[in-house]
Amino acid sequence: MSRSVLVTGGNRGIGLATARALAAQGDKVAVTYRTGEPPEGLFGVRCDITDAESVRRAVEEARIQHGPLQVLVSNAGITRDELLVAMDESDFRAVVETNLLAAVGVVKEVVPDMIKARWGRIVLVSSVSSLAGAPGQTNYAASKAGLIGFGRSLALEVGRRNVTVNIVTPGLIETDMVKEVTGPRRDHLLSQTSLFRAGQPEEVAGVIRFLASDDASYVTAGVIPVTGGLGVGH
Ligand code: NDP
Numbered sequence: 001m002s003r004s005v006l007v008t009g010g011n012r013g014i015g016l017a018t019a020r021a022l023a024a025q026g027d028k029v030a031v032t033y034r035t036g037e038p039p040e041g042l043f044g045v046r047c048d049i050t051d052a053e054s055v056r057r058a059v060e061e062a063r064i065q066h067g068p069l070q071v072l073v074s075n076a077g078i079t080r081d082e083l084l085v086a087m088d089e090s091d092f093r094a095v096v097e098t099n100l101l102a103a104v105g106v107v108k109e110v111v112p113d114m115i116k117a118r119w120g121r122i123v124l125v126s127s128v129s130s131l132a133g134a135p136g137q138t139n140y141a142a143s144k145a146g147l148i149g150f151g152r153s154l155a156l157e158v159g160r161r162n163v164t165v166n167i168v169t170p171g172l173i174e175t176d177m178v179k180e181v182t183g184p185r186r187d188h189l190l191s192q193t194s195l196f197r198a199g200q201p202e203e204v205a206g207v208i209r210f211l212a213s214d215d216a217s218y219v220t221a222g223v224i225p226v227t228g229g230l231g232v233g234h
Pocket of ligand 1: 008009010011012013015032035036047048049075076077078098125127128170171172173175176177
């Protein structure tokens with residue numbers, strides 16, 4: 001397999017694990033990184049996904065390096081947790097701006113390549129919070145729920161062109177993002193999983209790799225939990 005792949009937020013966490021999993025099977029992977037250096041062994045394109053010009057440039061760089069985009073993993077995201085009553089409006093806006101509007105901007109930049117080629121795979125990284133809700137995450141849950149409606153509608157628009165769009169909803173995954181989820185809050189979340197543990201980024205990457213593969217050719221508009229059972233039933 002040697003497809004042209006773009007992973008946003010591919011410099012650490014779930015994005016990096018996904019980029020490595022796809023590169024290991026022979027894909028030509030470009031990752032966006034906003035800060036620091038690109039990860040070793042992967043083609044990095046500097047990009048702030050909230051900046052439309054930066055996205056346009058990054059996608060073009062990936063195209064020039066590896067050819068028209070065939071697989072997109074829209075993974076970059078942020079949290080700014082706070083109870084709604086205490087949350088600054090700017091924190092609500094920033095989370096929706098990054099997790100929903102910027103993700104839409106990246107998809108819009110990439111999907112014409114797939115429509116033209118009549119083949120493509122898009123995987124959007126949402127969250128179990130989008131379905132189950134989570135206190136302190138009204139902004140995050142709203143942004144990630146928006147991705148589900150967006151992704152499913154897009155799947156209906158591009159299915160005829162053999163482009164699939166799926167959404168993964170991870171639970172508690174061990175990355176920088178959840179470093180501050182400690183103590184009773186972490187224990188509570190773990191007690192709600194069926195597997196009684198947090199997940200590893202590689203366990204999300206494996207599901208994304210499947211959704212991007214030929215084996216998933218009849219899977220689209222799906223919402224796939226990778227939660228260890230957290231939020232079961234949603
Ligand atoms: P990390 O905090 O480890 O990584 C977040 C990534 O997103 C980084 O690569 C970061 O880049 C990138 N990013 C954030 N904002 C921007 C931006 N404006 N432009 C470009 N890149 C940006 O988090 P995870 O790996 O845990 O999260 C990956 C995805 O998975 C997110 O969408 C998150 O919401 C989702 N998720 C995570 C869960 C978890 O438990 N970890 C659970 C459910 C969903 P940089 O390094 O440059 O800041």
